[in-house]
Amino acid sequence: xxxxxxxxxxxxxxxRVIAVATASVFLVGDAECIGTSSIFDTPPESLIIGRSFxxxxxxxxxx
Amino acid sequence: MRTSVVDTFExxxxxxxxxIEIGDTAIVDLKAxxxxxxxxxxxxxGHEGSFNYYTAFRVPLLKANIYENPSTSYINDNxxxxxxxxxxxxxxxxxxxxxxxxxxxYAQARVFDVRHFLHYPVSExxxxxxxxPSSRGY
Numbered sequence: 001x002x003x004x005x006x007x008x009x010x011x012x013x014x015x016r017v018i019a020v021a022t023a024s025v026f027l028v029g030d031a032e033c034i035g036t037s038s039i040f041d042t043p044p045e046s047l048i049i050g051r052s053f054x055x056x057x058x059x060x061x062x063x
Numbered sequence: 064m065r066t067s068v069v070d071t072f073e074x075x076x077x078x079x080x081x082x083i084e085i086g087d088t089a090i091v092d093l094k095a096x097x098x099x100x101x102x103x104x105x106x107x108x109g110h111e112g113s114f115n116y117y118t119a120f121r122v123p124l125l126k127a128n129i130y131e132n133p134s135t136s137y138i139n140d141n142x143x144x145x146x147x148x149x150x151x152x153x154x155x156x157x158x159x160x161x162x163x164x165x166x167x168x169y170a171q172a173r174v175f176d177v178r179h180f181l182h183y184p185v186s187e188x189x190x191x192x193x194x195x196p197s198s199r200g201y
Contacts, residue, residue, distance in 0.1 A: 001131070001133040001134070002133070002134055002136075003133045003134065003135045003136070004135070004136050004137075004138065005135065005136070005137045005138070006137075006138045006140060007065060007137065007138065007139045007140060007141065007142075008140045008141055009140075009141045010141070010144050010145065011145040011146075011147075012145065012146045012147070013146075013147050013148070014147060014148045014149075014150075015146060015148070015149045015150070016149075016150045016151075017149075017150070017151040017152065018151075018152050018153070019151075019152055019153045019154070019155065019158075020081075020151060020153070020154045020155075020158040020159070020160055021153070021154070021155040021156050021158050022095075022155070022156045022157065022158070022172040022174065023093070023095075023156070023157040023158075023170040023171050023172040024157075024158050024159070024170070025158075025159045025160075025161075025168055025170060026151070026154075026158075026159070026160045026161075027159075027160075027161050027165070027168075028067045028069060028144055028146055028149070028161065028162045028163075029064075029065065029067045029087075029144060029161060029162065029163045029164040029165065030064050030065055030164040030165075031164065031165050031166070031167075031168060032165075032166045032167060033127075033129075033166065033167045033168070034167075034168045035126065035127050035167075035168070035169050035170075036157075036168070036169070036170040036171070037124035037125050037126070037170075037171050038124075038157075038171060038172040038173070038174070039119050039122070039124060039172070039173045039174070040174045040176075041117070041118075041119035041173075041174070041175050041176070042175075042176045042177075042178075046175070046176055046177040046178065047177075047178050047180075048177065048178065048179040048180070049179075049180045049181075049182070049183055050179075050181070051181050051182075053102075053106055053108075055108045055110075055111045056100065056111040056112045056113070056177070057111075057112075057113050057116055058110045058111060058112070058113060059110075059112070059113045059114065059115065060113065060115070
């Protein structure tokens with residue numbers, strides 16, 4: 001398949017962005033390949049209700 | 064590749080493995096692993112939490128499957144991309160802002176949230192089932 005792109009004049013006045021967050025891209029220019037992915041997890045066990053401060057398991061070399 | 068021209072650029076915050084790039088690049092690869100714990104009283108031990116323990120940090124993320132390679136040609140009638148003014152408030156967690164051209168950009172972010180309450184955060188107006196749907200058993 002042959003694909004031809006003709007780039008003509010482009011002039012943007014103002015861009016206002018609140019946030020570029022969690023694997024997002026804001027690009028003024030050309031790119032060949034962009035791949036972004038993100039994961040957000042809050043499973044049931046991430047809600048703890050209790051009066052004691054039991055520390056979460058620390059990072060260990062064994063795992 | 065075209066030339067990018069930006070007159071003024073303004074950014075307030077840049078954090079958590081984010082990048083602002085002015086100029087051209089070849090490959091950009093951003094990674095952020097976030098383990099967040101929020102407690103009703105802000106008390107922390109400082110060495111808590113394990114990335115290995117949670118699957119969110121281990122599962123492979125989806126990757127684009129490019130099975131077709133069209134032969135692409137570009138004709139740049141006007142080789143300039145012009146922007147007068149850019150204002151960004153914040154860039155965070157593998158956020159990428161570039162003025163210029165690049166070949167590849169890869170970005171990934173993994174966020175795991177833990178909330179720790181001392182008391183049941185329940186009132187008549189705001190039942191626990193609304194805070195967390197799986198708490199119906201309480």
